[in-house]
Amino acid sequence: MSELAFLSVAEAGKLIRQKQLSPAELVDALLARIDRIDADYNAFIAVLADRSRKEAAEAESEIARGRYRGPLHGIPYGLKDLIDVAGLPTTCHSKLRRDHRATADATVQKRLREAGAVLVGKLSLHEFATGGPAFDLPWPPARNPWDRNLHPGGSSSGSGAAVALGMVPAALGTDTGGSVRNPATCCGIVGLKPTYGAVSRSGVFPLAFSLDHVGPITRTVEDNAVLFAAIAGHDPADPGSAERPTSDVLRDLEKGVQGLRFGLIEHFYRDDSPGQSDQVAAIERAVETLRALGAEVRPVQVAPLARWGEVGRTILQAEAYAVHQRDLQERPEDYAALTRSKLLAGAFIPASEYVKALQWRRLLTTEFMQATAEFDAVLTLSSLELPCKVDDPEEVARTYERQCRMPFNVAGAPALAVPTGFTDAGVPLGMQIVGKPFDEGMVYRVAHAFCQATGLANRRPPLAAQPAVQAAE
Amino acid sequence: MVRVQGLERALDLFPDQVRAAAEKARPLPPLPDPTTEPVLVVDMRSREMER
Numbered sequence: 001m002s003e004l005a006f007l008s009v010a011e012a013g014k015l016i017r018q019k020q021l022s023p024a025e026l027v028d029a030l031l032a033r034i035d036r037i038d039a040d041y042n043a044f045i046a047v048l049a050d051r052s053r054k055e056a057a058e059a060e061s062e063i064a065r066g067r068y069r070g071p072l073h074g075i076p077y078g079l080k081d082l083i084d085v086a087g088l089p090t091t092c093h094s095k096l097r098r099d100h101r102a103t104a105d106a107t108v109q110k111r112l113r114e115a116g117a118v119l120v121g122k123l124s125l126h127e128f129a130t131g132g133p134a135f136d137l138p139w140p141p142a143r144n145p146w147d148r149n150l151h152p153g154g155s156s157s158g159s160g161a162a163v164a165l166g167m168v169p170a171a172l173g174t175d176t177g178g179s180v181r182n183p184a185t186c187c188g189i190v191g192l193k194p195t196y197g198a199v200s201r202s203g204v205f206p207l208a209f210s211l212d213h214v215g216p217i218t219r220t221v222e223d224n225a226v227l228f229a230a231i232a233g234h235d236p237a238d239p240g241s242a243e244r245p246t247s248d249v250l251r252d253l254e255k256g257v258q259g260l261r262f263g264l265i266e267h268f269y270r271d272d273s274p275g276q277s278d279q280v281a282a283i284e285r286a287v288e289t290l291r292a293l294g295a296e297v298r299p300v301q302v303a304p305l306a307r308w309g310e311v312g313r314t315i316l317q318a319e320a321y322a323v324h325q326r327d328l329q330e331r332p333e334d335y336a337a338l339t340r341s342k343l344l345a346g347a348f349i350p351a352s353e354y355v356k357a358l359q360w361r362r363l364l365t366t367e368f369m370q371a372t373a374e375f376d377a378v379l380t381l382s383s384l385e386l387p388c389k390v391d392d393p394e395e396v397a398r399t400y401e402r403q404c405r406m407p408f409n410v411a412g413a414p415a416l417a418v419p420t421g422f423t424d425a426g427v428p429l430g431m432q433i434v435g436k437p438f439d440e441g442m443v444y445r446v447a448h449a450f451c452q453a454t455g456l457a458n459r460r461p462p463l464a465a466q467p468a469v470q471a472a473e
Numbered sequence: 474m475v476r477v478q479g480l481e482r483a484l485d486l487f488p489d490q491v492r493a494a495a496e497k498a499r500p501l502p503p504l505p506d507p508t509t510e511p512v513l514v515v516d517m518r519s520r521e522m523e524r
Contacts, residue, residue, distance in 0.1 A: 210512075210513075307502075310499070310501060311501065314501060325479070328480065328483060329479040329480060329482060329483070330482065332480075332482060332483040332486060332487060333486055333487075337487075337490070340483075340487065340490060341490050341493065341494060344480070344483065344490060344491055344494035345494045345497050345498065347477075347480055347494065347495075348494060348495045348497075348498040349498060353498075353500060353501060355511050356501050356504060357501060358511030358512050358513070359504050359507075359509040359510070359511045359512075360501060360504065361511070361512040362509055362510060362511065362512045363504070363505070363509060365512065
């Protein structure tokens with residue numbers, strides 16, 4: 001079972017296409033693993049055992065009849081539970097949404113279903129993709145696969161945990177200020193925030209319209225590219241969807257980085273907000289690895305991290321409050337305390353401050369595009385801290401916004417979190433590879449070369465027997 | 474308190490949280506040019522135009 005659990009999408013897809021692996025057998029193995037270990041990690045809000053077995057049987061039958069749909073046919077996946085699946089609740093991990101039923105599939109779910117992929121379950125998150133690990137909700141928070149006492153990052157916390165633990169090979173998350181890349185970094189895997197507009201958000205519960213992105217979380221870079229290729233592309237149902245055709249992100253995956261030029265935004269973690277020493281040492285090693293592979297890496301200066309953070313936060317809080325205003329006014333007690341605190345901040349942002357943030361956004365983004373124009377990609381840290389204990393609200397509050405991810409939500413550029421190593425205690429470390437808008441192919445190319453050289457994606461969580469911390473009511 | 478219109482229930486149930494949220498509000502620094510055009514969602518999807 002363990003070997004099936006850690007098959008990559010690409011490996012499983014190849015075996016399924018060659019009829020050497022049965023989708024039904026694969027799904028059964030993953031369901032058994034979920035049944036055995038998820039009580040310790042809380043990655044799932046809903047496991048769709050019957051549905052996934054039915055879909056896997058259908059995939060197997062189609063493939064047997066010679067109707068192979070492509071690299072995701074028969075491949076299991078999970079969805080962050082703010083993505084609609086027709087007939088199922090989209091809980092957003094919230095008491096407010098327990099009785100919700102989606103009437104249609106989100107566009108990304110529709111595309112994965114049409115690709116023949118098999119939905120295994122809905123995954124836990126921070127309530128409404130904000131807040132943080134909370135114990136006053138109908139479902140417990142997910143835990144870190146490498147140490148159950150730590151948080152797994154968020155807000156796509158269940159997506160990160162489920163993929164790292166071999167419960168599914170792929171999942172979708174959403175990213176408004178880093179919520180795909182944070183769990184990817186904390187769980188030692190790969191997560192993409194695509195270019196704004198590259199992936200439809202139709203049928204996905206919003207946090208902040210102009211910062212929201214849907215992105216894949218996987219154990220390997222190649223798998224991430226396969227997922228992205230399946231879900232990207234114009235969708236008239238999403239007003240922010242770009243009309244530009246999606247490029248072939250797999251075409252140049254194996255080309256390596258020889259001769260490429262990368263900008264390193266090191267002032268984010270050296271000067272603006274000094275990073276934790278293991279995180280900084282790991283990105284330094286990563287830079288040396290890329291240089292050894294033939295790339296040129298030079299520092300580049302953009303706006304200070306704090307400016308990006310305050311602009312992004314103002315936009316996020318104002319837009320999120322617009323979504324939640326009525327519920328915060330009428331039933332504030334139904335939110336987790338952490339979520340309520342974060343969302344209430346938006347009530348005190350004057351309209352002029354929101355517009356000012358959008359004005360700053362233009363200045364920051366224009367400057368960023370000009371400063372990085374000469375580079376093929378840009379590198380910087382993902383988290384400035386290590387994940388703290390899941391039940392330590394003060395540490396969660398202190399460390400959660402210590403990150404370098406928000407700039408790329410503000411700028412709309414594609415950013416991929418990849419692992420850079422582990423601390424001596426086995427806690428994952430990570431960095432971001434950032435591309436020009438709509439150049440996810442370059443981001444994947446760089447990341448693939450780096451991960452192939454380091455082999456970090458092959459390391460598996462120990463399923464340690466350490467006791468989980470108790471819920472802090 | 475800057476503005477609590479509509480938040481009476483939240484203020485009644487969670488006064489500390491509402492006050493803390495109000496106190497967290499910090500104005501952004503002034504723009505170099507206040508006539509700068511803001512970015513809208515429709516601009517975001519055309520971001521490749523800025524390359």
